Every structure is written in structure tokens, then in C-alpha cells.
Amino acid sequence: MAVYPADRRRELPDEPGVYLFRDERGRVIYVGKAISIRKRVASHFSNPSTRAGRDLLPMIDQIEALVVHTESEALLVEQNFIKQYRPRFNIRLRDDKSYPYIAISLDEEFPRVYFTRERHRRDRAYFGPYSNAKRVRATLEVLGKVFMFRTCDGPEPGRRSGSPCLDFHIRRCEAPCIGNVDRAGYRRAIDGVIAFLSGRYREIERELEHEMLAAAAEQRFEDAARERNRLRAVRSLLERQRVAHEGDGSLDAIAVAAAEGEANAQVFQIRDGVLADRQSFYLDNAAGSELGEIAEAFILQYYASAISVPPLVVVQRELGSAPALAQALSARRGAAVEIRAAERGDKRRILELAERNARLAIDQERLRSERRRQQRVEALDGLQRELGLDSVPMRIECFDISTLMGTNTVASMVVFEGGAPKRSDYRRFRVFTVGDAAAELDGGDWGPDDFAAMEEVLGRRSAQWEHQRDVSPHDRDYDPSFAALPNLVVIDGGKGQLAAGLRALRGFRERGVTVISLAKRIEEVFIPGRAAPLLLAHETPELQLLQRVRDEAHRFAITHHRARRDRALTASVLDDLPGVGPARKRALLAHFGSPDAVLAASREELESVPGLPGKLARDVYRELHKAGV
Numbered sequence: 001m002a003v004y005p006a007d008r009r010r011e012l013p014d015e016p017g018v019y020l021f022r023d024e025r026g027r028v029i030y031v032g033k034a035i036s037i038r039k040r041v042a043s044h045f046s047n048p049s050t051r052a053g054r055d056l057l058p059m060i061d062q063i064e065a066l067v068v069h070t071e072s073e074a075l076l077v078e079q080n081f082i083k084q085y086r087p088r089f090n091i092r093l094r095d096d097k098s099y100p101y102i103a104i105s106l107d108e109e110f111p112r113v114y115f116t117r118e119r120h121r122r123d124r125a126y127f128g129p130y131s132n133a134k135r136v137r138a139t140l141e142v143l144g145k146v147f148m149f150r151t152c153d154g155p156e157p158g159r160r161s162g163s164p165c166l167d168f169h170i171r172r173c174e175a176p177c178i179g180n181v182d183r184a185g186y187r188r189a190i191d192g193v194i195a196f197l198s199g200r201y202r203e204i205e206r207e208l209e210h211e212m213l214a215a216a217a218e219q220r221f222e223d224a225a226r227e228r229n230r231l232r233a234v235r236s237l238l239e240r241q242r243v244a245h246e247g248d249g250s251l252d253a254i255a256v257a258a259a260e261g262e263a264n265a266q267v268f269q270i271r272d273g274v275l276a277d278r279q280s281f282y283l284d285n286a287a288g289s290e291l292g293e294i295a296e297a298f299i300l301q302y303y304a305s306a307i308s309v310p311p312l313v314v315v316q317r318e319l320g321s322a323p324a325l326a327q328a329l330s331a332r333r334g335a336a337v338e339i340r341a342a343e344r345g346d347k348r349r350i351l352e353l354a355e356r357n358a359r360l361a362i363d364q365e366r367l368r369s370e371r372r373r374q375q376r377v378e379a380l381d382g383l384q385r386e387l388g389l390d391s392v393p394m395r396i397e398c399f400d401i402s403t404l405m406g407t408n409t410v411a412s413m414v415v416f417e418g419g420a421p422k423r424s425d426y427r428r429f430r431v432f433t434v435g436d437a438a439a440e441l442d443g444g445d446w447g448p449d450d451f452a453a454m455e456e457v458l459g460r461r462s463a464q465w466e467h468q469r470d471v472s473p474h475d476r477d478y479d480p481s482f483a484a485l486p487n488l489v490v491i492d493g494g495k496g497q498l499a500a501g502l503r504a505l506r507g508f509r510e511r512g513v514t515v516i517s518l519a520k521r522i523e524e525v526f527i528p529g530r531a532a533p534l535l536l537a538h539e540t541p542e543l544q545l546l547q548r549v550r551d552e553a554h555r556f557a558i559t560h561h562r563a564r565r566d567r568a569l570t571a572s573v574l575d576d577l578p579g580v581g582p583a584r585k586r587a588l589l590a591h592f593g594s595p596d597a598v599l600a601a602s603r604e605e606l607e608s609v610p611g612l613p614g615k616l617a618r619d620v621y622r623e624l625h626k627a628g629v
Contacts, residue, residue, distance in 0.1 A: 004057070151172075
């Protein structure tokens, strides 16, 4: 086992900072922080029998060090590097870019409250991240009943018809589109949403009760009844979630459980003595880190994207007070944050509940993983049996063509290994030999030659494999996806596509690769040498696997085709418009949502685009319609 030389480790600084382990290809595989970089790196090599030592140490080719002033600064720098490089052996939130948020469009006159997975608009308020999209939508449903904000899309409320939608008639919206509520009144409702999502529940109760009593005193009994119903809805929701006495205030209780290679973190958010939310996050733990290290890494990643940090974070005994972590969170909050282990009382009870949920989540995830693994094994065994293969098809590649009347023709290659998608090996192709060349179809119409397109793409796939045989794995041109030889190639199509694939993949077939096609109409499997297609029962796992592979290839191809088509459309139309540069083109697309909507817009709609002068909007409209678009 090759180990990074000890004399080079002794050259590392004996100061606080961050260190990066890189492999021989220069990829960052681990990022760590330390009070003393030299001593902390030495500790990795002192116990090579651990899981991290067995897997990580042989891969280290370079060690880089960055010196900082304090341990808390090292914590923040470490998390920035983890987010940037996503190292294999660090503790990382799974799919942390896709967690849902609740957004409020404060930049609009009548703000919307909506579900989103993006958080990049500076002029909008975001709450989250949340771990469960279903619960986020349920929260929005409750908020809509209580605060009656609009649900229509776009910066302006209302529909083209000018009449209010159903939400107004069922008392789910105040209908600002018809002037039923002014801007100030609507904004008070949005302030209530913000207060609720911020955990200011008692404030909301007091305001609703005040509105109810004021309406009753003024003999506005219908308004008083409405405020009463809203107050009851809020109190009913809060009573179901009340878990602690009112003195507990606002805090987060965070507990972590770990198993082989993975971990789960539970966040119980207590606001005004109410369980505002319970969130569950899964983490990758390839290095098999201890609970304290997992908790510290999770807390930093979680609060890096969280909207707010509470004054108190209750943690397990393994993490302890963590002064450097508390200092980093205090800087994030702009006020003091205390981190402490709960020893007794309600806080201990809440933490124990979080611990129990974390352990349960880990057990459930392991059961689900085992069930999915067993299903994949059954599907691969079934494919081997039905196709008469010599071995289990561990690597399956599927190809699909996407085009529209011969324009922007592209192809996709998706890869499944062990019955599961291997997205790092997906590849896209532009088709060059098809476009002007077309096949004559019935009735004299002309369309794309899918057979020639498939033959070209599969020929390039085969040529890439031949090329990769002469490329070193350490070379910049090395492509691990093209360098791998599949066990099974699936072509989306029928006999014609299969025939084209067989011509292109002659070299693959000589090396034992099986090539088949799957026709979508009745899911016929065409196999070389068989006159009749193979028909698999729809409930069999082997057909379901083939369908998943084919559908994934179709999704990947059509996504690429649409992106190229949209780029071509905007380049050929919007880029040639007089007075429309990159900024105004972005404004048009942001306002209308798509190039098609820009082309379909009326002159009045173009004139309403923010930042687009009226004369220029009229010129754009005239130019678009003059071109006959």
C-alpha cells in the first residue's frame, strides 16, 4: 500500500487551518480542518486499520494546506471547500441542492408565496431548507387558508379574463386582481405569513384575536366570524404541535445516528414552545466518522443554507459545547448562539425524541436499500435468463435519438450499473450526418433518418472505446464511461434501429456484447437472429428494468434536444431584434417565461415588460410579425 511520505507530512505547518487530500488525478477526495494541520494529518496515518485508513490513505497523492487565524475560521473555510469540491470521504448532505424552500416574492406589488427548490433572488424572502416536499406543500395549504394570499402566477395578480378565480369564491384569496383588497391590506397578510414561518406564533394569535374583537365591537359580524375561524385554524395547528412548556422559547434540537457508510440527522425546530418543524436529512459518511464529527459537519452545512439561526442549539453529548462551532454560528446569526448538550427536563426529552427518530430513519433506509438491491438482482437475473446471456448484464447502455423534423438532432447514452443509474457515465451526442439527409416517408413527406442517426452515434461510441484503449487512465483525454465495455446495449426502436446498431457495433459483438432493441408500442424486444420479437410480461422485473433504462435515455435525449432547440430559437429570433441586447433578452425571457411566449405576446404585453421602452417594444413587435414568426 502506497502511503504519502512521512518527510513531506512533516513539512506541513503547525498552525490552525484547512488541508486537502488529492488523488493522482488531482481530484479533492477529503477536506479537513485542524488547530494544528501537521498533527491532524499525522493522526490520519497513525491508525491505518480504520475504514478511512484502508480506503483513503492509499489514494492520497498530494496534500495542500491553507493556514487561517482561528479554529472557527477553519470550520467555515472547510465547509466552503466541501461545498465546492464535494469530496468523496467527507460527510455531505445528500442532494443538498434540491431541498425545498418556501419563497415570498417581496419584489412584487402583491407578493406570492410559493414552493421552490432555488434560492438565488436577492429581492425575495426564503424559508427553509425543508427535508420533505409533501410537508412544505401541506404548510402552504394551511397558510393559504389562514392568510388568503394569491396563488396565480406572474408578477401581476389575476387572469387574462379579468374575473377572479375559484380561490376568491371559496374564501382562499382576497382577490387583489379586482381591487377587493388594497396593497396595504394584502401586505398585512403577507407579514402574517412571514411571522408564522419565522416562528412568531404568539404574535399571530394576538393579532388575529385583536382583529376578531375589533370587528365584533364594530358589529362587522361576518368579518368577526372569518377572523374567529382563522384564529381557530391557527390554534388547532399549534396545539397539535405543542411539545414543551412556554418557557422553552426558540431552539433547535439536533441529533445524529450513524451506520455503515451513511448517517441521518434530525432537526426539531421549537419556536415559542411549539414544534414548528421536524426535518430529516440523510448524509454520506464514506469515511465512517464518529457521531461528534458528523454532527459538527451537518450543523455547519445545514445552517449555511438555513434562513435563520436560533439562539440555542441542543446537541448530543458526543459533540459537547463546541466553542469554535458556536463562534461560527454566532457570526452567521449576528448575535450569540449557545451550543449545549441537554441533561434533563423538556430539552432532554425533545433531544431523545430526535435521537430515536434518527435511529429509526437509519434502520428504515437500510431496509429500503436492501429491498431495492434485491429487486435489482432479480431484474438482472431475469434479463440474463430471458436473453440467454452468458453472464449477468452488470453494465447496460441505452441509446435514443431526439429530433424535430430533422433539426437539432441529438442522441443520448445512459448507463445502468448493477441495475441502477450511473449518471456520471451519461453522455450526449450531436448528430452530424443527419439533418439535410432525410428519408422519404409515406405520402411524400420528409422526415429525419433515425436509422442513419443511430448508426452514426453507435459507430462513434464504438470508435471511442477503441480510442480509450490507447489512453492512460491518468491522461486528460481519458473518459471512464467510453473506456468501459458494456454487457448489454439497448436501442430505443424496432427492427430498423436494431439493424443500424448491429452494423455499427460489429466490434462490440465480437467481444461478447449483446445488442437488442426495445419498441415502445407493445414493448417488443428485438434480438438478433430471432424472427419474432420477445414479449415479456409487464409485471416482470426484467421488463420493468428495460423500460426504466429506455425511459431514462428518452428523458435525457429530449432534455438535450429542447435545450438546443431553445438556444437556436432565441439565437435566430431574439438576438437579431434591433435594440435587444443580452440584458433585454434576459428581461423578455424572465417576464414571459419562454421564447414561445415572447413570440406569441401582443404589442400591449411587450410594452408592459419592465425595462423595455415603449417605442422599442413596438419595434420588437413589428419586427417579429414582419418576419412572419
